[in-house]
Amino acid sequence: MIIYLPIAEVSVNAFLLLGLGGMVGVLSGMFGVGGGFLITPLLFFIGIPPAVAVATSTNQIVASSISGVLAHFKRKTVDLVMGGVLMAGGLIGSAIGVVIFNYLRAQGQVDLLVQLCYVIFLGAIGALMFVESLRAIRRASKPGAVPVRRKHNWVHALPFKIKFRVSGLYISVIPPIMVGMVVGILAAIMGVGGGFIMVPAMIYILGMPTKVVIGTSLLQVIFVAGFTTMLHATTNQTVDVLLAVLLLIGGVIGAQVGTRIGLKMKAEQLRILLAMLVLLVCGKLAFDLLVMPSELYSLGVRGA
Amino acid sequence: MMLRLIALLMLLALPAKAEEIVLGLSRDAVAITVTFQGSDIIVFGAVSRNAPAPQDSELGVIVTIAGPDEPVTVRRKARRMGIWVNTDAVDVSAAPSFYAVATTAPITEILRDVEDLRNRITIPRAIRAVGATVPDSAAFTEALIRIKTDQNLYQMLEGAVQLDQDTLFRSAISLPATLTEGDYTAHIYLTRDGVVIDDYLTTIPVSKVGLERWLYNLAHTQAFLYGLMSLAIAAGAGWLASAVFGMLRR
Numbered sequence: 282m283i284i285y286l287p288i289a290e291v292s293v294n295a296f297l298l299l300g301l302g303g304m305v306g307v308l309s310g311m312f313g314v315g316g317g318f319l320i321t322p323l324l325f326f327i328g329i330p331p332a333v334a335v336a337t338s339t340n341q342i343v344a345s346s347i348s349g350v351l352a353h354f355k356r357k358t359v360d361l362v363m364g365g366v367l368m369a370g371g372l373i374g375s376a377i378g379v380v381i382f383n384y385l386r387a388q389g390q391v392d393l394l395v396q397l398c399y400v401i402f403l404g405a406i407g408a409l410m411f412v413e414s415l416r417a418i419r420r421a422s423k424p425g426a427v428p429v430r431r432k433h434n435w436v437h438a439l440p441f442k443i444k445f446r447v448s449g450l451y452i453s454v455i456p457p458i459m460v461g462m463v464v465g466i467l468a469a470i471m472g473v474g475g476g477f478i479m480v481p482a483m484i485y486i487l488g489m490p491t492k493v494v495i496g497t498s499l500l501q502v503i504f505v506a507g508f509t510t511m512l513h514a515t516t517n518q519t520v521d522v523l524l525a526v527l528l529l530i531g532g533v534i535g536a537q538v539g540t541r542i543g544l545k546m547k548a549e550q551l552r553i554l555l556a557m558l559v560l561l562v563c564g565k566l567a568f569d570l571l572v573m574p575s576e577l578y579s580l581g582v583r584g585a
Numbered sequence: 586m587m588l589r590l591i592a593l594l595m596l597l598a599l600p601a602k603a604e605e606i607v608l609g610l611s612r613d614a615v616a617i618t619v620t621f622q623g624s625d626i627i628v629f630g631a632v633s634r635n636a637p638a639p640q641d642s643e644l645g646v647i648v649t650i651a652g653p654d655e656p657v658t659v660r661r662k663a664r665r666m667g668i669w670v671n672t673d674a675v676d677v678s679a680a681p682s683f684y685a686v687a688t689t690a691p692i693t694e695i696l697r698d699v700e701d702l703r704n705r706i707t708i709p710r711a712i713r714a715v716g717a718t719v720p721d722s723a724a725f726t727e728a729l730i731r732i733k734t735d736q737n738l739y740q741m742l743e744g745a746v747q748l749d750q751d752t753l754f755r756s757a758i759s760l761p762a763t764l765t766e767g768d769y770t771a772h773i774y775l776t777r778d779g780v781v782i783d784d785y786l787t788t789i790p791v792s793k794v795g796l797e798r799w800l801y802n803l804a805h806t807q808a809f810l811y812g813l814m815s816l817a818i819a820a821g822a823g824w825l826a827s828a829v830f831g832m833l834r835r
Contacts, residue, residue: 282620285618285619285622285762287793288800290763290764292621292623340815343816344822345823347823348827351824352827352830355831390671397668510812510815511809511816514804514809514811514815518811520811522800522811522815522818523796525819529818537827537830570668571669574669576728578729579660580659580733581658
């Protein structure tokens, strides 16, 4: 079934979009990522204009994150206090991000920025997570090995400490706000909820337990992605609601399935899978930047 | 519209034209619906004469369909510090969003270059590139044509107009699904020995209808409301999926 999208102004196969949404939804529920880092490049690939792809995927992220977070609420694996603090940082960050995005779009460099962001962040995070979870798996396979106690790092030396009961943490609010802000900026620029940066940041910088991380990350992703959707809709008119609906029908169902798969797996296994996925996307994007493109020229509408 | 036509006819003024175009279109408007997959437009017509057709020269028919002009920026990538980035750019002040040229024979045989220059018929002539700031700006317009041709938005269809007995002509032009809105113009030229002897211009409005129209208008006039609606749909769908799956588990 072919559908003409009113804002993107292209025709696409509806079933392709449903499938795409479903696949990304499964990953979203499993790893606590919105799946934007996958869906945005995939939308580019099927011919959706980049500006519409970035804006619309934020809307689809809202849907699959809500679907996922509700499943986590039932299992009490959401830290509301931490979510709130991260969100405060995230909203500031996403407002800054949209300003940067619009400025660079006028300069014609937005594609480059988006790609560089992807390569750098996906590469660094993917590699870190991969190495760490590989070590964790090796440790776990050795019988009698003592799990290493969480170390106190610079995070614990900052003021304004708060008790995060669900996460079992007593730390300053400054690092979570900073993490939220950085993720917010990237969310707006890259059309992602920022889960793939948030999840490792919560595990490695804030020291939260993996099971709580996923639900909490989803919670904050909802609000950052929702805010970004509004900003894109009002400043650029690039949110295609028809495209979003098709993606999110698949997405919300996938997220439910993914959450159930995720709960059956070990934390290290989840992390190493996410790391591999992140590295794969990173590799593909790096390849595109380094290899001479087959078409050196590109068209853009001026003033938009 | 009428005035322009009259002005055009006056410009071309030959004392009482010997051959004239009588035109028909398979459709006079294109509606973009939710299930729009592109559209075929059949341009047909006849050459009316008040004297027998001259035998010593060749008759040619050229049909063009042009979408609304839009400014385009063409950017070129170059290698900087190991990666490929956009460097040079050329602004094309007006390029048709869609452009198809259909002819009865190879264009060079039925249209002289001077006539092409005057009427701006072929694809490179239909593009207005001014304000070029880089030395090899021609490469940029070539790239524009190449990319648009790959997307089926520019079509050069030599020999796609059928001409029967030097009188009846017919051509089918397919509009792709990636059409933008606006007034499209169908322009038909009649040539003899490469010189335009008559032309006919008509407009085909292309517009979104129904749901497409409503969503597009809402997004542009009520952006805030549209954003809220998108979010509400997303939230509703997320909640619904969770509720349904919750019931299935019980």
